[in-house]
Amino acid sequence: MKIMMLGAPGVGKGTIAKELIKKLDIPQLSTGDMLRAAVDEQSELGIKAKTFMDAGNLVPDDVVIGLIEERIKKDDCKDGFILDGFPRTIPQAEALDKITEIDKVLNLIAPDDLIIKRLSARRTCEGCSEIFNVIFIPPKVEGKCDKCGGKLIQRDDDKEDSVKNRLEVYTKQTEPLVEFYKEKGILSDVDSSQPIPKIVEDAEKVLAE
Ligand code: AMP
Numbered sequence: 549m550k551i552m553m554l555g556a557p558g559v560g561k562g563t564i565a566k567e568l569i570k571k572l573d574i575p576q577l578s579t580g581d582m583l584r585a586a587v588d589e590q591s592e593l594g595i596k597a598k599t600f601m602d603a604g605n606l607v608p609d610d611v612v613i614g615l616i617e618e619r620i621k622k623d624d625c626k627d628g629f630i631l632d633g634f635p636r637t638i639p640q641a642e643a644l645d646k647i648t649e650i651d652k653v654l655n656l657i658a659p660d661d662l663i664i665k666r667l668s669a670r671r672t673c674e675g676c677s678e679i680f681n682v683i684f685i686p687p688k689v690e691g692k693c694d695k696c697g698g699k700l701i702q703r704d705d706d707k708e709d710s711v712k713n714r715l716e717v718y719t720k721q722t723e724p725l726v727e728f729y730k731e732k733g734i735l736s737d738v739d740s741s742q743p744i745p746k747i748v749e750d751a752e753k754v755l756a757e
Contacts (some may be wrong), residue, residue: 549574549755552631552724554725555656555712560740562647562679562745564656566631567748568755575624579612581677582619598723604713606636606721614641620648633734636722641729653729654751655741660715667711670702685744 550570552676555563583601586594616634619625621722631650635641644650658666669683671691675698680687692736705714729735736754740747 549628549652550650552650553656554653555664555740556718556751558663559656559658561632561656562626563744564747564751565630568751569630573632574628576630576632576687577616577619579634582615585752604705604710604717605739606717609637609639613640617647622757638724638728641725650734651736652755655726655735655737657737658741662741667706667707672703673698674701679699
């Protein structure tokens with residue numbers, strides 16, 4: 549099954565996708581993770597992407613479309629995948645239409661104040677990219693990843709100024725995708741203000757329909 553997670557930054561796309569891939573045994577394709585890996589490697593692409601990302605702006609369409617196009621061709625995607633953070637603009641969605649056909653879009657919804665609270669409390673493992681939240685998903689040992697023992701850091705773009713801009717960018721550039729996929733008849737809303745196990749349960753119900 550080819551699944552797409554849609555929703556504002558901080559709404560829980562990555563967290564819920566990680567739970568779903570365990571059950572469905574398909575890969576999670578996160579353009580954010582791919583771009584952060586490129587930044588860490590200091591590749592040409594990473595150096596170009598970093599300034600956009602730190603400010604909370606979108607990386608140019610052609611860059612992310614190229615990344616996804618290459619990733620989807622890989623063998624582990626043949627039984628399906630979960631797109632997390634792609635597409636984020638109408639041109640990206642149109643490009644995706646030409647690459648493959650998506651079966652279901654999960655549109656995660658939560659109130660703005662909860663989203664801001666989640667983002668500012670989010671911590672990411674420097675080593676394995678596991679996501680924690682000092683309020684909602686605290687690590688067993690403060691500042692340390694439960695999975696690999698790596699250091700938990702706050703992403704530059706989870707800091708206050710960048711968060712505000714990311715939410716504005718979402719409203720202007722990404723929210724129009726809700727109508728785009730509604731018109732295709734493949735979009736379902738999922739209430740993401742609930743506890744994680746309940747969100748996962750609701751998402752699974754939608755996928756089973
Ligand atoms: P994320 O981890 O999905 O929140 O992505 C972090 C940052 O990576 C975003 O704020 C953008 O700067 C960039 N990014 C990730 N996915 C995309 C995309 N599909 N289009 C443009 N920029 C992206």
